[in-house]
Amino acid sequence: MATTAGRAARTVGAGWGFALLLVLTGAAGLLASWVITIDKFKLLEDPDFTPGCSLNPVLSCGSVMESDQAEAFGFPNPMLGLVAYGVVICVGVSLLAGAQFPRWYWLTFEAGCVFGVGFVSWLQFESLYRINALCLWCCLAWIATIILFWYVTSLVVRSRLVAAPGRLVSFFGEFTWVLTVLHLGVVGMLILTRWWDFWTS
Numbered sequence: 001m002a003t004t005a006g007r008a009a010r011t012v013g014a015g016w017g018f019a020l021l022l023v024l025t026g027a028a029g030l031l032a033s034w035v036i037t038i039d040k041f042k043l044l045e046d047p048d049f050t051p052g053c054s055l056n057p058v059l060s061c062g063s064v065m066e067s068d069q070a071e072a073f074g075f076p077n078p079m080l081g082l083v084a085y086g087v088v089i090c091v092g093v094s095l096l097a098g099a100q101f102p103r104w105y106w107l108t109f110e111a112g113c114v115f116g117v118g119f120v121s122w123l124q125f126e127s128l129y130r131i132n133a134l135c136l137w138c139c140l141a142w143i144a145t146i147i148l149f150w151y152v153t154s155l156v157v158r159s160r161l162v163a164a165p166g167r168l169v170s171f172f173g174e175f176t177w178v179l180t181v182l183h184l185g186v187v188g189m190l191i192l193t194r195w196w197d198f199w200t201s
Contacts (some may be wrong), residue, residue, distance in 0.1 A: 009101035022092030025144040031143040033081030053136045063133035069126045117149040150180040
């Protein structure tokens with residue numbers, strides 16, 4: 001009981017490297033969300049508008065924006081990103097300023113990251129196998145979210161904000177970058193194999 005109370009009362013900060021990573025991934029996601037939102041408004045005003053990132057039948061932002069999946073919650077997905085990535089930047093800047101947060105804050109932040117990586121995983125599947133097109137700005141948001149997820153998870157585990165065996169703590173301390181690269185590599189391979197004939201023609 002005392003251990004649980006002590007864990008709940010403890011605050012945890014982070015080094016400048018982690019804080020900078022939050023700022024950069026948040027900025028990348030925010031940029032992608034902003035550009036997609038602007039193009040979405042232009043597309044609503046002019047159905048014949050072609051987004052600048054619509055380069056060919058595969059790299060076709062317009063096709064993605066016009067899909068049902070682009071409004072999974074009844075409004076354009078990037079509007080959610082404008083809020084979520086803005087929060088990430090705020091957390092990163094706060095950490096750069098020396099802020100420390102309680103356990104509940106980090107677990108809530110981690111829950112948001114889990115939702116985010118789950119949501120982009122669904123969007124990846126839909127883009128590859130249902131919409132049959134990719135949005136380059138969406139891909140930037142995917143990359144930012146994947147990096148964010150693994151490094152926030154690593155912090156939560158290494159700071160023992162959740163119960164974790166020592167080996168897992170040590171693993172995240174050494175190999176967070178490996179998990180991130182593997183995750184991004186799998187997504188890259190799925191994209192490559194999905195349109196292999198197109199890329200090699």
